[in-house]
Amino acid sequence: MSEMTQTAAKPRIERSATASRTYTIFVIIGLAALILAPMFFYPIFLMKLLCFALFACAFNLLLGYTGLLSFGHATFFGGAAYFTAHVVKEWGFPPELGILTGVAGAALLGLVMGFFAIRRQGIYFAMITLALSQMFFFFCLQAKFTQGEDGIQSVPRGHLFGFIDLNNSTNMYYFVLAVFVIGLIVIWRFINSPFGMILKSIRENENRAVSLGYSVARYKLGAFVMSAALAGLAGGLKALVFQFATLTDVAWQMSGEVILMTLLGGIGTLIGPIFGAGLVVTLQNYLATSDFPVTIITGIVFMICVLLFRRGIIGEFYASRLGRKLGFEHRR
Secondary structure: OOHHHHHHHHHHHHHHHHHHHHHHHHHHHHHHHHHHHHHOOOHHHHHHHHHHHHHHHHHHHHHHHHOOOOOOOHHHHHHHHHHHHHHHHOOOOOHHHHHHHHHHHHHHHHHHHHHHHOOOOHHHHHHHHHHHHHHHHHHHHHOOOOOHHHOEEOOOOOEEOOOEEOOOHHHHHHHHHHHHHHHHHHHHHHHOOHHHHHHHHHHHOHHHHHHOOOOHHHHHHHHHHHHHHHHHHHHHHHHHHHOEEOHHHHOHHHHHHHHHHHHHHOOOOOOHHHHHHHHHHHHHHHHOOOOOOHHHHHHHHHHHHHHHOOOOHHHHHHHOHHHHHHOHHHHO
16 A cells, blocks of 8 residues: 555544544443433333334334335334234233234235335335335224224233333333344444445445346345334334334324434434434424424424435534544444
């Protein structure tokens, strides 16, 4: 390597090292804050935030890192909620097996939907996912095991591994937190693997990826199934937290909410969807008792963010002078 090349590479290496240190600090602070959070905030609110943050991160895996906009992710979130609630309540499954059943069911739904959807691109892909999602919604409306408009209610939380009582809100919170952290680790490992690098190349230039000999359809399908499974993980957790699964979980509005969360935070960033989910859930929680419609407030916030933060709030921070100084642009 020539001296000029070494000189040019040194600032990039230094910025990358700075970004790694900064990320490590943020991760430690974030984990400490989440561990201590139940002392200051209502645990149910915190668990709802974590469930939707995981849901948004799962969706971002498809949109932000593969470039596929799905309008049907409520199918996986709500489908897993139904599957988990049913096997736990009716079949007596322990909570860990109930959640795994929901994840497996969501992955299977993702395989079926993805098989048809990835054959199209752009708006056609989005419309196919929406159509298939609406078909699943009407299935849930008619199916006996979902109990129609009443939904599956009074779902027992049970005992984790047979001895940890999840009816205790503190125990349930730390279980949700542990699953949330595991989900983030899986996503981080996935996007930083060779598979994830190929997905990014497909997002940037699909024709070039095809010319290099990659089976683009298989990689897209793999990303779709992984995103569906992780969305199912969030849905299964949500069913245990609130102890019910209803048609709201599979409605198209739920797909719209997760898109909103991801865009607000910043697509293609690991932290962005978490921040976006936190913002939306907080608005819904604290404005629920007000006379002003929450959807209008959420819409106003979304318009402001679109006008002022084109990359999302976290995305704009990464692109700012401070973000570049900290080296975050290398992690987008």
